[in-house]
Amino acid sequence: MQQGKISIQNLDLHFGKHHILKNVNIEIPENQLTVILGPSGCGKTTLMKTLNRLVELEETVKINGKIFLDNEDILNTDKDVTEIRKKMGLLSQRPAPLPMSIFNNIAYGLRINGISGRRKLAPLVEKYLRQVNLWDEVKDRLKDPATRLSIGQQQRLCLARGLAVNPEIILADEPTSALDPLSASIVEKQFAELKKDYTLVMVTHVLRQARRIADYVVFMYLGEVIEQGPVKEFFENPKMEKTREYLKGAFN
Amino acid sequence: MWRKIEEKVFYYLMIISTVSLGLLLVLIVATIVYRGLPYLSWEMISQTPKGGYYFGREGGILNAIIGSLYLSSGAVIIALVISLPVSLAMNIHLKRRKKLVNGLRFILDLLWGIPSIVYGAFGFTLMIYLGIKASLLAGIITVAFFILPIMIRSMDEVMKNVPLSLIESAFALGSTRSEVAFKVMVRQTFPGIITAVLLAFGRGIGDVAAVLFTTGYTDNIPTSLMQQTATLPLAVFFQLGSPIPEVQNRAYAAALILTIIILVVSISTRYFGKRFRKTLIK
Amino acid sequence: MALKLRKFKDQFSSLWIKISLFFVVLLPVVITLSLLYKSMFVLETNGLKELLFSSVWRPLAGQFGFWPFIISSLWVTILGLLITTPICMFSAIFLTQYSSSRLLRFMQPVIDILAGIPSVIYGVWGILIIVPMVGRYLAPLFGIESTGFSILAGGLVLSVMLIPFILNVLIEVFKTVPVELSEASLSLGATKWQTIKFVVVRKSFAGIISAFGLGLSRAFGETIAVLMVVGNVVGLPKSIFDPGYPLPALIANNYGEMLSIPMYDSALMFAALILLVVVMFFNFLSRLAIIRLEKKA
Incomplete structure (x- = not known):
């Protein structure tokens, strides 16, 4: 039975002989920020990439299990994979601006999805740049290559780019780890606002960040889900021994 | 849709x-x-042409086979004498002077790009200037020029990957620079050096344009450096132009032998390249 | 005593290194200067403009107009590049973006062997396969009579020779495109092909241009294979089915008479100088662009 927006059921994933995800079951609640927590190498990033099926680009990958999004199993669907990816905006660890101008970075996704013509694109580009508080900083240099922006600005641009294709879910893989503290806090603040309209899933290994912004926490270790629950419960009253050890800093 | x-x-x-x-x-x-x-018979590979390479119907292409081997081996030896110290210097003595080394790499890449016909023309000019006639020696020198950048850059590519720590620890043990170069670097990259030599040998043995001006052509096997010589690619090129079918057949046989040599060289280059990756300390 | 010997060895190898380095740095300078020196004679009597743009080729009368040869060279080079471009682009994209790494490992030796085949062998193959194909099938298709020895045959043989050369550079270029970029594009709902078209190719644009720049300079100087199939008739070619006479072929075909006609050697060295300058120019730009690209990556 599906309870959350996304329901991951009995998910197993192998890269060749390596068992990366082991019988993963997670319910991701709608319009909340879910943090996937765990030491590096525990399969967090792989899990994210499985959600939007980018993991399929790897040659030796084998996936078993089900992932339901609004009652549809996205791993076994007739739908085009691009339809599924479009529903999930991805924000990676290091910002990856496309090799084009600031304007076109936003317009790219819009064009892919059939919106064309500058007259239609320009107001949309402005709207999404405003949404991430970037408009005032870049409105005079929309034609500059996106790589000329600071890292923090690039990350917000990437967020805006993702929002522009109207996703339902935003996946973020340690989105602030490469940023300076100020940009990081801007991005965090925006995440808190985005909860109203989107379901957010964020990977991090920073405990304090998780505590600060999460609604729901999933703790993973060596490819297994050890514990999951609402943030307060998770931090104040962890049930599993491994979780307690981790919260004490035993793995770092 | x-x-x-x-x-x-x-x-x-x-x-x-x-x-x-x-x-x-x-x-x-x-x-x-x-x-x-x-046409690839024992006669073909064991005899020199009879009655002139362009008109004679009898005989084989032994002169070209031997000539090619002489020429490329000579050129490889000369090129090695210059390539080895240059690539060693780039990766030991000058290791810390990044700009200078990158400048050298740039020059070498440009040299690599110069067409062999230009090397041929240059070799010819040099030959006249020095008063040497078309000969095995002139050909060897010209081909050596031509394969020099290939050899240096290939060696450089493998030496580049030897970790600095290995070189530094050798210095720390009190080795002189030349000891580090020959006892550490050369030993460490030996299969890579062989690969570079084979690559250069393959390029040298297959080229026409560089030797066209400089080696002349003869039906005999050269017995001294100052004599003219035939080479396999030249044998293909000249004999294919002959109106006599038997001579043309010699060209096709020469082409086949040349192709076999190149294939053998290519495959052994790969073999040493693979072995190299296994033996290298990273 | 032992220490002395070690020191001596070290000094000796230092000297050896210095001489070799000096030699390598000097080589391009000496090549350029010696060709320039040799061509001074014909430059002084005919003038640069006349040499480059005149079509009158009468060596015995001391008239050397290189225009027909330059045009032939350009035709063959451009044709070779045009034919090779789609094959190289498609294969490089397929091998780096679509195929398994196993196929790439399998294709690498194929590409290397193609690169190692001597140009005289390509020439023989051209005479046996390409020339008859052009003469018997392609030319009649357009209602043209041709022996097959033509600009087109030269371009075709050249295009095959350029494939391994350009393809190797392209594969390296496409490999440097970060996966994150493709992932970003895919997660916006782009298809794989859209991602390649708009992101991967775009990101590698400078590298692609450099790869073809290197290919161009390679093509411009290629001698024997082209010479064997291109016909070598002096004159301005009117179509690609006409024979041509590129610069390298001119030099290679006439070295024999070079010393028996006055100024002829100077003229041919001038042709070599043109080759050198053109090739160095495109090489220089392409290498520079590739270095910039590597710095950014």
């Missing part, structure tokens, strides 16, 4: 292109084998 069709069309075009690469190789080798194999 439309974008799906577009993707499919290009996908198949890409597959066709990739497959055609393999087919081209097969087609080229098959053509050479098909035309050359019927």
Whole structure:
């Protein structure tokens, strides 16, 4: 039975002989920020990439299990994979601006999805740049290559780019780890606002960040889900021994 | 819908292109084998041409085989004498002077790009200036110029990857620079050096344009450096132009032998390249 | 005593290194200067403009107009590049973006062997396969009579020779495109092909241009294979089915008479100088662009 927006059921994933995800079951609640927590190498990033099926680009990958999004199993669907990816905006660890101008970075996704013509694109580009508080900083240099922006600005641009294709879910893989503290806090603040309209899933290994912004926490270790629950419960009253050890800093 | 069709069309075009690469190789080798194999007899590889390479119907191409081996081996030895110290210096003595080394690499890459016919023309000019006649020696020198950048850059590419810590620890043990160079670097990259030498040898033995001006051509096997010499590519080039079928057949046989040599060199280059990756300390 | 010997060895190898380095740095300078020196004679009597743009080729009368040869060279080079471009692009994209790494490992030796085949062998293959194909099938298709020895045959043989050369550079270029970029594009709902078209190719644009720049300079200087199939008739070619006479072929075919006709050697060295300058120019730009690209990556 599906309870959350996304329901991951009995998910197993192998890269060749390596068992990366082991019988993963997670319910991701709608319009909340879910943090996937765990030491590096525990399969967090792989899990994210499985959600939007980018993991399929790897040659030796084998996936078993089900992932339901609004009652549809996205791993076994007739739908085009691009339809599924479009529903999930991805924000990676290091910002990856496309090799084009600031304007076109936003317009790219819009064009892919059939919106064309500058007259239609320009107001949309402005709207999404405003949404991430970037408009005032870049409105005079929309034609500059996106790589000329600071890292923090690039990350917000990437967020805006993702929002522009109207996703339902935003996946973020340690989105602030490469940023300076100020940009990081801007991005965090925006995440808190985005909860109203989107379901957010964020990977991090920073405990304090998780505590600060999460609604729901999933703790993973060596490819297994050890514990999951609402943030307060998770931090104040962890049930599993491994979780307690981790919260004490035993793995770092 | 439309974008799906577009993707499919290009996908198949890409597959066709990739497959055609393999087919081209097969087609080229098959053509050479098909035309050359019927004439590849013991006589062909054990005799020199009788009655002139251009008109004589009898004899083989031993002069070209031996000439080619002499020429390329000579050129490789000369090039090695210059290449080894340069690539060693770039990766030991000058290791910390990044800008200078990158400048050298740039010059070498430019040298690599100069067409062999230009090396041939230069060799010819040099030959006249020094008063040497067309000969094995002139050819060796010209080909050495031509394969020099190939050899240095190939060695440089493997030496570049030897970790600085290894060199530094050798210095820490009190080695002189030349000891580090020959006892550590050369030993460490030995299969890579062989690969570079083979690569240069392959380039040298296959080239026409550089030797066209400088080696002359003769039916005899040279007995001194100052004599003219035949080479396999020249044997192909000259004898193919002959109106006499038997002579043309010698050209096809020469082409086949040259192709076999190149294939052997290519395959051993790969073999040493692979072994190199296994033995290198990283 | 032992220490002395070690020191001596070290000094000796230092000297050896210095001489070799000096030699390598000097080589391009000496090549350029010696060709320039040799061509001074014909430059002084005929003038640069006349040499480059005149079509009158009468060596015995001391008239050397290189225009027909330059045009032939351009035709063959451009044709070779045009034919090779789609094959190289498609294969490089397929091998780096679509195929398994196993196929790439399998194709690498195929590409290397193609690169190692001597140009005289390509020439023989051209005479046996390409020339008859052009003469018997392609030319009649357009209602043209041709022996097959033509600009087109030269371009075709050249295009095959350029494939391994350009393809190797392209594969390296496409490999440097970060996966994150493709992932970003895919997660916006782009198809794989759209991602390649708009992101991968775009990101590698400078590298692609450099690869073809290197290919161009390679093509411009290629001698024997082209010479064997191109026909070598002096004159301005009117179509690609006409024979041509590129610069390298001119030099290679006439070295024999070079010393028996006055100024002829100077003229041919001038042709070599043109080759050198053109090739160095495109090489220089392409290498520079590739270095910039590597710095950014």
